[in-house]
Amino acid sequence: MPRPNWLQQIRESGAINHISQGRFDRLDLPALQAITNDYLLAAGPGSFPWRERQPVACRSAECDALLAGHMAGLEGELYVSEAALLACLHVLTGVQLRAQLEALHDIAADRDPTALTFFRLRFRLYLHCLEVALDQRPDVFARFSETESHEGVVVEQLLAVMDASTSGSRPDSADGFPLIWRLLWGMTRGGRRNVSQLEHLPDDTIAFALQRFRLGNMLQEKLGQLSRAYRWRHVRELVKGVGGVAHLPRARAILEKVLPKYAMWAAWEPDKERLKRWGRPAAAPHLRLLEPLFLLEGPDTTGSQRRTLLQASKSSPAEGCCELDGSSPVVPVVPVVPSSSTSLEPSYPWSPQEASNSWASTPLTPPVDPMSGMSVEERMLHYLDDAINVGPEAVNLFIYLFADLFRPESMDVEHRFTSALELRDDLSCRVLLNHLKATQNPADTPVAAAATSLAAALPIIGTRLRLQEYYGAKLRLRFRAPEVLKAAQREFCDLLLQDNTYGGRSVPGRDDDAGPAEAAGLAVQALGRAMLCAAWLREDWTGEFVDALRRMPATREQVKADFRQLEHCSDSGARRQRVHDLAYRLGASRLGGGGGGPPAASASMPDVSSMSSGISSPPQMASPPQTTIGLLAFNEVPFFVLPPSALPRPVLPPMTLPFRPSPAAGGRRPPPPPPSQPSRRPPPPVALRPPPSPPPPPPPPAEDVIMSEPLTGDRDRLRALIRAIPGVPASLTAACTRQARTEHDLVVRKLVDMLGTGLTDQVCVNLANYLAPQQQREGGGGVLLHECWRDLLLHAMRQLPAGLLDRNYKGLLLDTWNRWLDALPRLLGDRFLDDGAGGGVVGFTREAMERLSAKKTALHRSRSMNTLASGRTGRTSFVSVRSTP
Template sequence: MPVRRPSWQEQLRQTRAKERLLAAEPDRFPLAELQEISNWFLKSKSPVIRRGAGIAPRSEECDILFANELVSVKNEFPTHETAIIACLHLLSYDQARGQILSVKPDPDTSPSDNLFLDHRLPVYLQCIILSRHASPGVCTDDELVAAEELLGVVRGKAKDFPSMLRQLQAVGQETVESLLPLKLVKKCLRRSHYRENLLHEFETLRKQRKWFDAHKLVCGLRNLMVLPRVDQLLREVFPEYPMWVAWRPDARRIAAWEGSTIAPYRHQIRHVLDLEGPDTTGQQRGTLRRSSPHVFTAFVRMSNWPVLDRLLDDLDTCLGIGPATVDLLYALCIEQSGGYRHFSPRAMDQLEAALELRRDDASKTLANLTRSIANHNSNNNSINDRVVAFTAALPLLTAHPRLQKPFGEMYDLARRAPTTLSSAQRQFCHLLAENRASERLALNVLALGRALLRAAWLHDRWQPAYISMLRNMPSEHEIRSTFRSLSDSASSSHRLGLMDFLATRLGGTVLRTGSTASVTVPVQVEAEDPIWYARMDIDRENLRRMLRSMSKGTPASVIDMSVTTACVKQSFAEPDNFVRELTGIMIDDTDQVCVNLARFLGPRSITGVGRVHESWRTLLLHMMRRRPPGMLERCAEQLSLQSWQSWLDNMRRIFTDNRHMGADGRLGFTTDKFRDYTQRKMGVGRSLSTSTWSTASTGTP
């Protein structure tokens, strides 16, 4: 007995089609398998109904055959939908489309939202999608795209904004109304939290003032407004859309705001950026500043619209210069003004004067000055910080007179700058009296004093005595040398002298310790030239070491630092053998070394042979002066007649101006003494010569 073949419905149930539909996996749906089952069923029924010719696909008989078969599974979900898809390719257009419409769920009559959204709606959307593959003419391209996008929504895979725009583009067409009515689409969009996602997207961009990104999204929405159903959908799922669609910012401006220049200050100047943002007041103006510009509302009431336009234009200019210039805008127009509600057009005058320089470093200097003045009484604004700010700003204002009125006069620098210097001087002297002197503060005080001295445009506001005090401040080298001496000195009187020097010359006062003034000890402060620390070859380094030793010791034996410094510098201009031989001569501090140095320099001083630099002449003179008194007498006694006469000749060649003679020479050298000692030595020489001749003639010893 032949085995009975399962019915068409039973064969469909045995496939995995239902599982794929419930899993919302149309790509894995076994469409070919189901179509083969339907083809077999149609072929098997043909001899029974009509002997001879079979039932033709898409014929009335075929439509009736499958319509009757579908009735038996009508209440069997999702077997009914599976059966429709299985026979769809065999049905006529009207029958096929009618069968798809028959399974369209009604959101109003669905027993459960979860059942509707989790099962019936996804299965229905897959019927539309698969119908396009089974029978291409059953649904349109718009219906296919709309179904695919909505299926992505219910599956939770379409939450980004571009996919939202694609959804609106697809479901906004009137041609999809029959298969995808508006009510069904709205429920689907609510299921996807479309409104929440859209609001979150725009709110995030609004809080960050990312207007350019928001503008790109808005352009996408605006382009969809021509679609008939989009307006209705947006009113339902995105009621704020009229504000965004009405927004008309300057696209080039907000694009420039996306750069890295503005990034560090985006939050600080957020209310300025809001002016080019959407109109949040509900008036649907092109930008907020054309409506009621939030914190700047007071200016609108004063009919002061151009001020806000200027502010945005200035911000555009700032971005073209650099981040420090954006910070200057914030410091002047917002921070200094005490907030947006006290925003002053005068601050914009200052800003625009600074913008003319088009220098980001200058903007940074002016921003620091502005904050230093605005935060004068703040605990975070130390005296040292104020000194640095004024020191940097004064040369800038001096070099650019255009800035002197908006910054110099408005900030009253003629009073504030000296006041700041005075505060720094008091602090320095206070630390000095407590033996905690700060070299850094001392140098900062000097720098501000020098800046004030060069600011001649302020001098007519000050007393001559004050300018004289600025002019008498010590040099940087003197200050550094004094601090080195303070750290090295063991003598209390010497330390007090150094401290008094700093207090009077730099601090502008007399140092006091306790209740009585300290005793002022004259201090000779020598500035050390950088040449003393420059890199040199070994010969010049040895010479420099010898010269440095000559500048140390007791005051009577010390050679002035300016003399030795000049020699070190001149050594670079001399030949190597000159330096090497000179160093070999200056190995000690004796009379003979001075004589040898004269013998070295003398022949080189003869016209036509060479020229001895003035520094070496001065060095020899000071070396002789540092010798104990009586050098002339000692040399006359120790030198032979020939060496004596050679020494005198070399001295005349070296000191053609006779600077070594008389009272000015401070050596005790006079013409009479030279003559007397020469005659004596010559007399001794003749006596020795006669004695030698007599001894030789008599043969006696």
């Protein structure tokens, strides 16, 4: 029987084609090594021809001599040499394997600069063969007790360098990019154990490979690209660990070639959590605006080798700057003089006395906060982190407040930002930002937009004392709110007069398309109700002004209904009456010649020519003509006076403010006139004296925090259903309302469907069985179940009559019963039990649950056995029932 040709089988296996093409992933290494195993079984010598040959022992001198003889004549065939070595490296001794690897290294180490492609292929073949040998023969290469071979790390990183260089790809992130620090770690690991160099990968071979494959150029190019985009997290992934090996001579020699500014990167130790936080979508649109803060957490470009640029600026401000390996020059941090260009304090034509009493000069921001000990730059970074945690609108508020080189003018600006972030609500930050923009630029803000932003901000400002101080008192909101309301009322009255159809709609018949006058009326109503509910704001307002706020419609639907009636009104007298009613209630105005309230519907409107000498004006103000609109002071008669017919756009005379002089604000009340001198103010004409005042209106309703949340659709309906549950606390309703804004639409729809049928036993069971899987996903990375839904379930069960456990025992199927009893402990712990913490549901005890569960299980099994005995059905009789604790 002839001996099989070992090399011939290797040539015919197809492995050489895969190796020559560089497709090592298609190489079937087990099949290739099986050829060597079969050859050794049949290659042993025999004593007699009729006896079976004995196999050659693996890792023996005879095996080495046999296989080395076959590979001796393959010096010119690189592909065949590697295929043969891969096929037999598992059966060679350690000495022979090292000799074969050394011979393959001499073949691959052709450093002819003209044979770049051939060098890449040869060196790649050698590295691949060495990688397989390190993986399959750890006994030969294991020098230390660690499980990971340092030569294996070097081989892995060199192959990654070659793959990235030959493919020409430039990944967008640092993931998959060759990590220089792992390569250096693998090289220097042996040096720490008194081993001068790697046995099969000397320093000159590694340096030559890195130079030929342009690792230095690739690394510097990638660092510059990521640094210009302020993606410090990915930059950190590339250069991390350099500081641990930069002090070693062998690593320093490589770093000087591939990373010239390695000392700067080695000293860089940023906050990892901060870099991770900056990669969130909230900060992505503002990379250029936040550039000064991003640079502070970057490497120290001043040359002092501090942990970050912030640390360098705290120790000694730098005078120069350097570049981040190809990136644009970095501007050093220099002291900035606070500017007044971003002042948020509005300038309105108030009296000098009120201005001096209301405005107090605030000190500039100190370089170091005496309370926290943080510098201005550290506080800005801390504020940015908090804003990113809240959301994108909080980041917009941060940029708006600290846009001037991120240096606050005063501590008030910092307190204004921190008080807004205490709400931890991104939508509230947007509302407060719109309020600040309208306050800072009153001339560029439309009247309707100013009224809408103020109406949305007042309920939020009223929830915190700090918000009332820094968004109310510091911005003189008690003066500005009536001024904005008066401007909105003027605009409403002007639009009501200019519109010949008195608030006609641009598209008749459509309720969602309001005309100009109706839109202005809705803005006035929203602002008026918000001001009425803000009890903390109306301390210095006159009673007449508050009465005018109470006369406004309570809801938007009432305003829309008034305009619908006006639109469909055909009688001219009735139309004028409705116009008068709208002007009186929304615009705090009335038609000239009328009384203190709106005239009766049947009364005819008086003619201007039949009126007496006119309207009495405030002191030092000429009496306006009868054909113009005269504005009386709010502290006398809190409404406008309109002519009986529509006139061109009128010119409004100045108006007085609806305030009483406040001694608390620093002002002094004017001394009363002497008894001998009568008042200089003439009494109003008889024709304009109001009728006897009606009985005082009821006190304004308290601010409804629950209904102030802007919700629509299913979320609004869910809020109404929760409020309809008997005895539900206001705090629980508010918590569920806030949480409903963040829940998924399907979750909200499911809760609406379950609660829409009313509070019954089955609703509580369905609610528990639906919330239990949500709770079960907490440990698996799912959405956490908020505590308010658990409290809602417990409250709903307590509102049902006693005997809920007995009724469900009789009405539920066994599977539903078991799932319900399993869901309650997972959701509520022991709170639903009578003896649990915080009170439980009547009748829910461990003994009663175990007793009823065992009884229900036994009854179900009995029925199943009876069904099998009678043969009435072919279904499975027994049901797997889990034991209930």
